[in-house]
Amino acid sequence: MEEMHYKEKISAFLNRELSADEHRVVGEHVLYCSKCRSEHDEIKLGADFAQNLKQASAPDKVWKDIVAVLDKNYILKARPNTNLFQWKKLSLGFVSIVTVLSVTLGIYLLVYDSAQSVRTSKEQTVPVAHKREAAWKVENITGKSKITNASENESLKIGSSLETDKNSRAKIDVADIGQVEVAPNSLVKLVNSTKSEHRLSLERGKLSALIFAPPRLFVVDTPSAAAVDLGCAYDLDVDEEGNSKLHVKSGYVSLEREGLESIVPAGAICYTKRGHGLGTPFSETASHAFQNELRKFDFHDGGRESLIKILNLAKPRDTLTLWHLISRVSKESRAGILKKVLSFSKLPDGVTREGILRLDKNMLEKLRFELENLWYE
Amino acid sequence: MDQFALMTEKMSEHDLIEACRDGDREAFGVIFSRHQKRVFSVAIGFFGGNRQTAEDVTQQVFLKLYTSITNFRGDAKLETWLYRITINTCLDEQRKKKRMAYIPDFLGLGSADANKTHEEKLIMRETSDEVRRALIEIKPKFRLPIVLKYSEGLSYQEMAEVLGCSEGTIASRLNRGHKMLAKKLESLKIDF
Secondary structure (H helix, E strand, O other): OOOOOOHHHHHHHHOOOOOHHHHHHHHHHHHHOHHHHHHHHHHHHHHHHHOOOOOOOOOHHHHHHHHHHHHHHOOOOOOOOOOHHHHHHHHHHHHHHHHHHOOOHHHHHHHHHHHHHHHHHHHHHOOHHHOOOOEEOEEEEEOOOEEEOOOOOOOEEOOOEEEOOOOOEEEEEEOOOEEEEEOOOOEEEEEEEOOOOEEEEEEEEEEEEEEOOOOOOEEEEOOOOEEEEOOOEEEEEEOOOOOEEEEEEEOEEEEEEOOEEEEEEOOEEEEEEOOOEEOOOEEOOOOHHHHHHHHHHHHOOOHHHHHHHHHHHOOHHHHHHHHHHHOOOOHHHHHHHHHHHOOOOOOOOOOOHHHHHOOOHHHHHHHHHHHHHHHOO | OHHHHHHHHHOOHHHHHHHHHOOOHHHHHHHHHHHHHHHHHHHHHHOOOOHHHHHHHHHHHHHHHHHHHHHOOOOOOHHHHHHHHHHHHHHHHHHHOOOOOOOOOOOOOOOOOOOOOHHHHHHHHHHHHHHHHHHOOOOHHHHHHHHHHHHOOOOHHHHHHHHOOOHHHHHHHHHHHHHHHHHHOHHHOOOO
């Protein structure tokens, strides 16, 4: 009978993550099994070193810097003479007034007034950051941009457009979640601004977005795709024909059109072409030859010939592109792409070749996570 | 952060989040006070002891937290959410700095046990620095469980929740991570 080993459980054993029975079994086994004891000793040495990791405090300057950034960006307005305890006092006072004064009708009127007063007070002190303003502040960086259908204070409101000429450049505050800089010769339109979605349309030109928000809260439409922010900084160009180029500087952006999606991470570029849809993302460090073949494949019917060249030219960083191509080609071609991917990386635990070939969503996600290590090396 | 001390004792996390949603900077300051060690420690562990990068990451994490706190639904604990933001920010930052060498610094970390002698603290800090420097050479997927386990004291279940994988995966990554760390630090074995 084959002997049972517990190598996979050694860390859990040392970290006391096993049940009492399991802990005893593994402990006894390690005593007499030289293979598992050797594994145990090696892992224990690493664990002993790791025990030296301690928590550390951030210096005070970090908080000061945070406050400075908030002040500078008007993300958060300080509320002078207001703190949580005052709010609590207000609430308690309000409850007391309601209880005592509701005995008589005359006093009821007084309570009603107080309630109005408390509500008004609260509304006045709610900071700008948490009112989902439908008017976005615009600041001219150079020259003078033109806003059509502007709100009274020259802000962008839903339905208004901002246009820059060759000499002007403007900055837009995207509600309270970030900023967009609009380059010269650009036209943007504010499509929507609600708690669950802030949406711009870039008709032509270029914008640079810096967004601090949960994924999918900020979207920029272009004539050929929608750029959905997944928490990031990026540049987006749209030419006169409505084709676009997305270059992600930090985080991730999802380019979407008609159910197709390209996930573009930091350091990657993705083109879209009007009438052809989404291109395949590629690393900004990909060779020119690789980029040219990819463009042929995506937009000029390069077909199998281009795909073979792409595979021959691919380097480990290009697994970003290959991962996307897996789900965009026929099953026969898929196998070839996967073979190339596996020449750079192994399949992660729980992922099978068959699963990838039948486009199992979870397995594809795990594979992407594994390949990300190659994209940034 | 002394000005927040009294509030730290009295406010529940739920109250603080609600107040923070209403834009209360003091409430946000209390959340920062309560959680800054977690965020900074994960960042400094992730970046091999580089304090400057850890400070930048800590700042980014709390700005992201503030701007997105209205969307915090309370399905997970705030600290789980914060760990996730921290890890994503660390990975982002690593991408940005992918071609830069990390230069860990040797300045004080302000976390040594108060009962230890000065000499013991120095030895401990140096070993801690060595461990952090060794960790930077290990891939993030093996590095992160080690940081979360030993710096933060998270259980396998908590780590699985933060990292979005199974407890079995955590156990397996820790096995490999421990061995990699042992190999990189073998030369310290005698001193250690």
